[in-house]
Amino acid sequence: MNASKRKKLAIVVQGGTLDKLYCSFILASTAVAMDMEAHLYFTFWGLNALVKGSMEKIGLPAIYKHLEERMKENLAKMNYPTPYEMLKRLKQSSLFKMYACSPSMGMFGVKREDLIPEVEEIIGAAAFLEIAAEADITLFI
Amino acid sequence: MNASKRKKLAIVVQGGTLDKLYCSFILASTAVAMDMEAHLYFTFWGLNALVKGSMEKIGLPAIYKHLEERMKENLAKMNYPTPYEMLKRLKQSSLFKMYACSPSMGMFGVKREDLIPEVEEIIGAAAFLEIAAEADITLFI
């Protein structure tokens, strides 16, 4: 399909809890399966989730902790991939792009070498807004 | 008005606290009053809020609990409808559509018969993204 006609999804991944990461990755996976572009900009807690070893440890927010066990059991029964597994699969699609937010890295003292190797691009808010301004769906998760 | 020209609002209702439900329903009610379509896709905690008996029990997030009493007093003085009352009124408009997210139902072990009768359609993320890609306003609440 003509790239200029392809629909685009742009998400600011600001949350870093299990539910927010799943929402981001499920929407992105669905989008690329539909031949849409998916652009994920990781900032704040989303950026912190890209630090090596972090994503594996992520749980639900305190208010929903009582649902975590049931959710994890159901995910296991469904053979549902973990967020990191979903991210690795997403990386196999040329329609998927992920970006680490450079100001967030400064705020939290996170360096490039601290991030998981799946991160290719580190960009600022201006570069992301340019992408988002051309997107059909924009979300802040 | 020509349906194809009508403006559309598409919301992912992911939050399940009182403030997030009110935001979703106030925006949707306002939209339909303006002759816009409003499409609400209930996922995660928003989906859990559709389980029978849940919406009535919903409160504010812990961080804002100290404001809950004042808020409820003011809502009572204003004769403000509850979230469930707002939802029932919304259902009377042909411009309003609500969808339960099928993957969330799997994750939390929620069955169709567990949901309030106002839910008509259960759809996946792909069906929602198609709607959202044609919307003028897309929000993740």
Add this chain to the structure above:
Amino acid sequence: MNASKRKKLAIVVQGGTLDKLYCSFILASTAVAMDMEAHLYFTFWGLNALVKGSMEKIGLPAIYKHLEERMKENLAKMNYPTPYEMLKRLKQSSLFKMYACSPSMGMFGVKREDLIPEVEEIIGAAAFLEIAAEADITLFI
């Protein structure tokens, strides 16, 4: 540039924690620097953050409290402006507009004179949806 061609960012600022305010103000500042319009609609906790004396006291959500000190140290080292300083700078741009949500003021018993002087317009959801329906990027933060 022709105003009708200028790109527009419309944000519902619903969150009132330090991270949500920074995200809103950083995106808005970046947008106006790119010659985009930025429209911020403060509702719920975002509205409460506009009450005089509130913004200075705002911190991170409980779940991320352990990162607050590190974040504040890094912000100080970077000479990063506070949210209120960012807001004051934003107000100097004619491309920036901020609105207090009138229904939220009723819900929380907040009066015009309780709000910081930077707030000029108090509007309802309908007026905001009209703006958002013409925006290129719509976010709920």
